[in-house]
Amino acid sequence: MEIFNYSGPDFDIYGDQQSDPLVLDDGPWPAPVATEPLDVEVEVPGSKSITNRELVLSALANAPSTLRHPLHARDTQLMSEAVRQLGATVDEEDGGGRYGPNWVITPAEELEGGVTIDCGLAGNVMRFVPPMASLALGPVTFDGDKAAQKRPMSGTIQALRDLGVDVNDDGRGRLPFSMYGTGAVEGGELEIDASASSQFVSGLLLSAPRFEKGLTLRHTGSSVPSLPHIEMTLESLRNRGVDARMIDERTWGVEPGPISGIDMTIEPDLSNAAPFMLATVVAGGEVRIPNWPDETTQVGDLLREILPKFGAQVSVAADGLLTCRVERGIIQGGSFEGFTMDFADAGGELVPNIAAVCAFASSESRLTGIGHLRGHETDRVKALATELTAVGSDVDELDEALVIRPAQLHGAEWKCYADHRMATSGALVGLAVEGIALDDVQSTSKTLPQFVELWEGMLAGDTSAPVEVDAPTNGFLTTEL
Numbered sequence: 001m002e003i004f005n006y007s008g009p010d011f012d013i014y015g016d017q018q019s020d021p022l023v024l025d026d027g028p029w030p031a032p033v034a035t036e037p038l039d040v041e042v043e044v045p046g047s048k049s050i051t052n053r054e055l056v057l058s059a060l061a062n063a064p065s066t067l068r069h070p071l072h073a074r075d076t077q078l079m080s081e082a083v084r085q086l087g088a089t090v091d092e093e094d095g096g097g098r099y100g101p102n103w104v105i106t107p108a109e110e111l112e113g114g115v116t117i118d119c120g121l122a123g124n125v126m127r128f129v130p131p132m133a134s135l136a137l138g139p140v141t142f143d144g145d146k147a148a149q150k151r152p153m154s155g156t157i158q159a160l161r162d163l164g165v166d167v168n169d170d171g172r173g174r175l176p177f178s179m180y181g182t183g184a185v186e187g188g189e190l191e192i193d194a195s196a197s198s199q200f201v202s203g204l205l206l207s208a209p210r211f212e213k214g215l216t217l218r219h220t221g222s223s224v225p226s227l228p229h230i231e232m233t234l235e236s237l238r239n240r241g242v243d244a245r246m247i248d249e250r251t252w253g254v255e256p257g258p259i260s261g262i263d264m265t266i267e268p269d270l271s272n273a274a275p276f277m278l279a280t281v282v283a284g285g286e287v288r289i290p291n292w293p294d295e296t297t298q299v300g301d302l303l304r305e306i307l308p309k310f311g312a313q314v315s316v317a318a319d320g321l322l323t324c325r326v327e328r329g330i331i332q333g334g335s336f337e338g339f340t341m342d343f344a345d346a347g348g349e350l351v352p353n354i355a356a357v358c359a360f361a362s363s364e365s366r367l368t369g370i371g372h373l374r375g376h377e378t379d380r381v382k383a384l385a386t387e388l389t390a391v392g393s394d395v396d397e398l399d400e401a402l403v404i405r406p407a408q409l410h411g412a413e414w415k416c417y418a419d420h421r422m423a424t425s426g427a428l429v430g431l432a433v434e435g436i437a438l439d440d441v442q443s444t445s446k447t448l449p450q451f452v453e454l455w456e457g458m459l460a461g462d463t464s465a466p467v468e469v470d471a472p473t474n475g476f477l478t479t480e481l
């Protein structure tokens with residue numbers, strides 16, 4: 001394993017991204033230990049997945065759109081920069097949101113090529129923007145962080161070729177690659193192997209209304225992970241007047257037609273509610289999350305079913321205030337039994353935090369169906385096994401599963417591998433274990449730049465302090481697995 005030292009300039013969210021392996025010179029972040037039960041409200045910023053879908057659809061629409069309370073984090077800044085580069089205008093407008101301005105997006109008359117898109121480490125950018133770029137005239141190059149160059153891209157690259165787009169890559173099915181858009185795509189019927197990522201499907205469906213014949217997309221591989229995210233894509237299209245539907249478990253259809261402009265409020269990111277809700281299992285007490293949606297396609301909604309497995313009581317009031325309560329957390333001598341849960345279809349975003357808290361269970365836990373997490377920001381199966389083992393946990397890393405048995409945990413450095421969810425997982429372990437230090441807590445800026453402020457506020461019982469919106473934004477690869 002290598003550690004790199006950072007000596008370059010700070011990352012500028014609207015400027016050039018620094019894609020080399022870096023370490024911020026702040027040093028490791030000592031994860032705070034909880035000393036008393038929690039009693040706090042935590043307002044979670046907007047959903048990454050919804051914000052990014054709406055940025056793409058707004059840029060492809062036939063009229064301007066207003067996105068209220070969008071997520072302002074590295075992944076959405078990269079997406080907004082990508083749609084700008086392809087010709088859309090993204091303006092800021094004060095919407096009174098706590099975490100930054102609204103976005104008003106005016107679509108381009110015609111999408112323009114001749115640009116290089118930085119995907120950072122954002123799966124959404126690397127899988128959603130290339131199909132959009134096939135509608136632009138001219139060459140478009142895609143690149144990203146070193147860690148991003150390991151993420152699967154063959155589903156997108158092969159699909160573009162099958163749609164008649166000229167793509168140049170080095171044959172590895174990874175970033176970087178270049179493509180040459182001719183300004184139009186015929187579309188029609190297409191087969192794809194999306195077993196490595198549902199985002200291959202979502203990316204194609206988002207641009208499909210602008211294909212001459214729309215798209216009938218059929219998945220040919222084993223199973224597609226993260227099905228709720230595909231439902232989210234279909235729903236986003238339908239909200240803009242597009243005829244988009246699931247034909248069967250592995251086939252989706254989008255009719256050609258206009259994408260209308262929209263004025264909408266982005267839901268809070270429920271996957272980012274996970275560390276705060278799970279904190280009650282470790283520290284005991286109560287965490288309240290406002291604005292929990294009544295109905296949603298976000299996988300994070302599964303937390304309402306998962307937290308009770310940890311002994312938590314979860315309820316949502318009529319005004320959308322979710323309450324998650326644990327009478328006796330781990331630090332008060334409480335306990336909960338391990339469990340088995342399959343994450344093949346949904347919940348991959350939640351697994352790292354869940355695995356971390358399973359390390360405190362009184363019996364074995366088995367988290368199965370998680371092979372596709374090996375292609376996420378890092379190989380999350382290996383990273384979790386490595387870091388949990390480093391703090392004393394008894395973990396088996398299987399091909400597609402983690403088995404976690406009770407053990408005495410101890411302090412150690414917790415490596416984040418540029419992965420926001422590895423960082424929040426280390427913070428969860430640190431609530432009950434002294435001496436956990438995260439090597440790269442800044443990796444949380446991928447989707448939650450306010451993480452440190454909110455986490456420390458949670459422990460102090462008050463998260464109302466103003467938080468820096470333009471927090472340093474990274475995705476810096478500090479340590480390789």
Ligand SMILES: O=C(O)C1=C[C@@H](OP(=O)(O)O)[C@@H](O)[C@H](O)C1
Nearest residue numbers: 049197198199202225226229348
């Ligand atoms: O469509 C989306 O917004 C996402 C789909 C999922 O990807 P995979 O299908 O690659 O797991 C999820 O893990 C990712 O965080 C966001």
Ligand SMILES: C=C(OP(=O)(O)O)C(=O)O
Nearest residue numbers: 121122123124349376377
């Ligand atoms: C897998 C994730 O991100 P991405 O959108 O980069 O795939 C995630 O946020 O957990």
